[in-house]
Amino acid sequence: MAMSFEYKVEGGDFTHAGYASSQVKKMLKQLGVDSTVIKRVVVCLYEAEVNIVAHAYSGTISVNLDTDTINMKLADKGPGIADIEQAMQKGFSTASPEVREMGFGAGMGLPNISANADRFVITSEPGTGTTLEISINLNSAAV
Amino acid sequence: MKVTDIVEKLELTVFSGHEGLGRVITGGYSSDLLSDVMGHAAAGAAWVTIQTHRNVMAIASLRDLSAVIITGGETPGDDTMAQSNEEGVPVLGTILNTFELSGRLYSLLKEK
Numbered sequence: 400m401a402m403s404f405e406y407k408v409e410g411g412d413f414t415h416a417g418y419a420s421s422q423v424k425k426m427l428k429q430l431g432v433d434s435t436v437i438k439r440v441v442v443c444l445y446e447a448e449v450n451i452v453a454h455a456y457s458g459t460i461s462v463n464l465d466t467d468t469i470n471m472k473l474a475d476k477g478p479g480i481a482d483i484e485q486a487m488q489k490g491f492s493t494a495s496p497e498v499r500e501m502g503f504g505a506g507m508g509l510p511n512i513s514a515n516a517d518r519f520v521i522t523s524e525p526g527t528g529t530t531l532e533i534s535i536n537l538n539s540a541a542v
Numbered sequence: 543m544k545v546t547d548i549v550e551k552l553e554l555t556v557f558s559g560h561e562g563l564g565r566v567i568t569g570g571y572s573s574d575l576l577s578d579v580m581g582h583a584a585a586g587a588a589w590v591t592i593q594t595h596r597n598v599m600a601i602a603s604l605r606d607l608s609a610v611i612i613t614g615g616e617t618p619g620d621d622t623m624a625q626s627n628e629e630g631v632p633v634l635g636t637i638l639n640t641f642e643l644s645g646r647l648y649s650l651l652k653e654k
Contacts, residue, residue: 413595413596414621416600417601421603421604424604434585446580501576502591503577505576505577511577511581
């Protein structure tokens with residue numbers, strides 16, 4: 400079994416935020432993946448998806464699934480992250496006041512991803528964009 | 543305890559998602575920070591919040607929450623209600639604030 404999917408994300412489009420996460424959740428459910436593992440995938444993917452909506456101009460989500468791993472790559476065109484270490488700290492956020500008013504931008508997204516992923520790599524080029532690579536083992540509920 | 547039971551006992555307004563009134567509530571979570579709920583709410587929890595926009599439903603659905611309870615007399619947006627109907631996750635309302643509603647919900651779930 401190997402499957403791959405791609406989703407486009409528009410910056411600022413909060414109306415559709417969560418679409419990719421919802422599609423991937425449905426698919427994993429159909430495949431009979433353990434609900435604890437699905438939860439971890441959904442937390443990672445949703446947070447990463449919202450980050451593109453909240454911070455970038457546009458982005459592409461690629462999801463690759465094989466028998467034992469889900470690999471998610473989220474590449475955006477956007478301002479990038481100057482200091483990744485700082486961005487990874489709980490509570491740090493550069494979100495706009497409008498985004499914060501909606502209850503986003505609390506500086507919890509990247510730490511949430513980090514806590515739920517088996518493998519998580521961020522690369523970023525300021526002024527160009529950010530890429531997140533997230534992998535989760537499908538056969539083990541352990542973090 | 544089902545959603546319909548807390549609607550009756552806490553005198554909540556049912557805005558949308560009537561189809562999900564039979565869902566079982568296994569706990570509660572009170573927060574207005576979406577990532578907090580995403581990261582920490584348990585499946586089956588009723589989410590108590592003052593947030594009313596559509597993204598609330600995305601979180602509720604993705605995390606398999608049993609219901610959303612909007613406090614302080616706020617009302618959900620039309621697109622929030624539309625998605626609630628689509629997902630079958632009820633959006634409820636109360637004039638009580640988050641503290642008051644959470645306290646009553648907690649007692650109710652505990653006494654069962």
